[in-house]
Amino acid sequence: MLTKAIEAIERALLKLEPQRSMRLINLSPPWAVEKIRRARFQRTLRLAAERSPFYRSQFRKRNIDVARIEHPSQLGDFYTTGEDLRSYGARAFLTGRPDTAFETTGTTSPIPKRVFFSNHELEEMGRCSALALYRLGLRPEDRVFSAYDSSFWVSPVVLKMAVQFLKCFHVEAGKIQPLEFYERARPYQPNVIFGEPSWLLRLSEIAKQRGTWGTKFLFGGGENMTEEAREFVEHVWAAPLYLTYGQTESFGTLGVECQFKEGYHRNDLFFFFEIPEVDAEGYGELVYTTLGRDVMPLIRYRSSDLTKIVDDPCPCGFFVGRLAKIRARCDEVVVCGMGNVGPWVFDEILRDVNGSAPDWQAIVRHGEQRDVVELHLEADNHAHADELEATVLRHLRDRFPDFWKNHEMKLYDLRLTTSPPGTLRNGRKLRRVVDQRQMQASPRKNS
Numbered sequence: 523m524l525t526k527a528i529e530a531i532e533r534a535l536l537k538l539e540p541q542r543s544m545r546l547i548n549l550s551p552p553w554a555v556e557k558i559r560r561a562r563f564q565r566t567l568r569l570a571a572e573r574s575p576f577y578r579s580q581f582r583k584r585n586i587d588v589a590r591i592e593h594p595s596q597l598g599d600f601y602t603t604g605e606d607l608r609s610y611g612a613r614a615f616l617t618g619r620p621d622t623a624f625e626t627t628g629t630t631s632p633i634p635k636r637v638f639f640s641n642h643e644l645e646e647m648g649r650c651s652a653l654a655l656y657r658l659g660l661r662p663e664d665r666v667f668s669a670y671d672s673s674f675w676v677s678p679v680v681l682k683m684a685v686q687f688l689k690c691f692h693v694e695a696g697k698i699q700p701l702e703f704y705e706r707a708r709p710y711q712p713n714v715i716f717g718e719p720s721w722l723l724r725l726s727e728i729a730k731q732r733g734t735w736g737t738k739f740l741f742g743g744g745e746n747m748t749e750e751a752r753e754f755v756e757h758v759w760a761a762p763l764y765l766t767y768g769q770t771e772s773f774g775t776l777g778v779e780c781q782f783k784e785g786y787h788r789n790d791l792f793f794f795f796e797i798p799e800v801d802a803e804g805y806g807e808l809v810y811t812t813l814g815r816d817v818m819p820l821i822r823y824r825s826s827d828l829t830k831i832v833d834d835p836c837p838c839g840f841f842v843g844r845l846a847k848i849r850a851r852c853d854e855v856v857v858c859g860m861g862n863v864g865p866w867v868f869d870e871i872l873r874d875v876n877g878s879a880p881d882w883q884a885i886v887r888h889g890e891q892r893d894v895v896e897l898h899l900e901a902d903n904h905a906h907a908d909e910l911e912a913t914v915l916r917h918l919r920d921r922f923p924d925f926w927k928n929h930e931m932k933l934y935d936l937r938l939t940t941s942p943p944g945t946l947r948n949g950r951k952l953r954r955v956v957d958q959r960q961m962q963a964s965p966r967k968n969s
C-alpha cells in the first residue's frame with residue numbers, strides 16, 4: 523500500500539506540469555522523498571548487476587549481494603571512475619538499448635569518455651531541469667537564447683527538453699563568436715540567455731559598449747566562474763546570473779543555484795551524493811550514483827570535483843540541501859613549496875587585479891633550488907607588469923598569510939607573465955593549475 527502511494531508520488535512528480543510538480547514536492551514529507559530515492563537506487567543496482575558486464579564482474583569480485591544493499595555507502599571500496607569508462611569502454615556499462623550518446627574530454631586526457639542515454643532518460647532529465655528553471659522564474663512568456671556548444675555536449679539537448687516543457691520561445695544559437703551572437707540575437711530581444719561562463723563574460727563586455735536590453739536572468743553551465751566576473755556580468759545586464767553544476771556523465775544537472783547563489787541545490791531525486799573522505803573543512807571528492815538511468819547507470823562515480831555537502835537550511839527555504847561551490851578538480855590540487863594550492867587560491871589572489879579577465883593558468887615546475895610557481899595572466903598590452911606583480915604579492919601577503927610565509931622563507935619562487943586576452947584557452951576547458959614536475963619526473967607512458 524505504502525509502496526504504491528510512493529510510486530504514485532514518484533510518477534506524478536515527473537509527469538505533472540512544472541508548477542504543480544513543484545507544489546507536490548513542497549507538500550511531500552521528507553521521508554516519502556527518501557523512500558523514492560531508495561527505491562530508485564535499488565532498481566538501478568539490480569539492473570546494473572543483471573545486465574552490465576562491468577558491474578556484474580566488479581560485484582562478483584567483491585562478493586557484493588545487491589539485494590542487501592540499501593545505500594551506495596554500503597558498497598565498501600567499490601567506485602566507478604572516468605578511467606573505467608575509458609578503459610572498459612562505455613558498452614561494458616550498458617543495461618539497455620541506447621538512443622543517443624554524448625562525449626566529454628575533461629582536462630586530463632585527450633581520449634573522450636563516451637556516455638550513452640535513452641530518450642526516456644532525456645525526457646525525465648528535461649522535466650527535472652524545467653523544475654529548476656521554473657524555480658528561478660522561467661515562464662512561458664520568456665524568450666530563451668542559448669549559446670551552448672552543441673558539439674557532442676549534453677547541455678543544449680537537456681535545455682531544449684526543459685524549455686519545451688515550460689513552453690518558452692527558444693533559439694539554439696550554438697557557440698558562435700559573442701559579437702555575432704550579440705548582433706543576431708538583438709532583434710529578438712531574448713530576456714534569458716544561456717552560455718558557458720567565460721563566453722557570457724565576453725558577451726557582456728560587448729553589451730557594455732553597445733547596449734543591453736531588458737533581461738530576466740542569465741544562466742551559465744560547464745565551468746566555474748569567479749564572483750568578480752559574475753558581478754561584472756550582472757552589473758552590465760542589471761540581471762542575476764545563475765550557475766549550474768553538472769557533468770556529461772551525469773546527464774547534466776547535479777545541482778542548481780537559487781536566488782541566493784550560495785551553493786547548488788542538489789538534484790536528490792536523480793542522485794545519491796557522497797563525499798567519502800573529507801578534509802578538516804568538510805571538503806572532498808564528490809561521488810554520485812544515478813537513480814533514474816536505465817541505459818548506462820553510474821554507481822558511485824568519482825566526479826573528480828572537490829566540494830562539500832551543505833545541509834544547513836538555505837535562506838530560500840527550499841528543503842533540498844546543497845553542494846558548496848566547486849573548489850577545483852581533484853587533480854588540480856597541487857602540493858608544492860607554496861603549500862596545498864588549487865584554483866581557488868589563485869582566483870582569490872587575482873581578485874581585483876585583472877579587471878574581469880577570466881583566464882589565467884598556474885604552472886608549477888622544478889626550479890634550480892626550489893619549486894617555481896608561474897602565474898600566466900591575460901592582460902591588455904598597456905598593463906604594467908611591475909604594478910601587476912606588486913599587487914599580486916600584496917594580495918598574497920594579505921589574503922594567504924601561510925603561503926606568504928613560505929614565500930618569505932624562499933620555499934618557492936612566484937613569477938608572473940602576461941599575454942594578450944584570449945590567448946591562454948585553446949579548447950573548451952582550460953586546465954588552471956598544472957603540475958609540470960610530474961611530467962618532468964616520470965617518463966611518458968605512451969610514447
Ligand SMILES: [Zn+2]
Pocket residue numbers: 780781782787836837838839840
Ligand atoms: Zn536556496
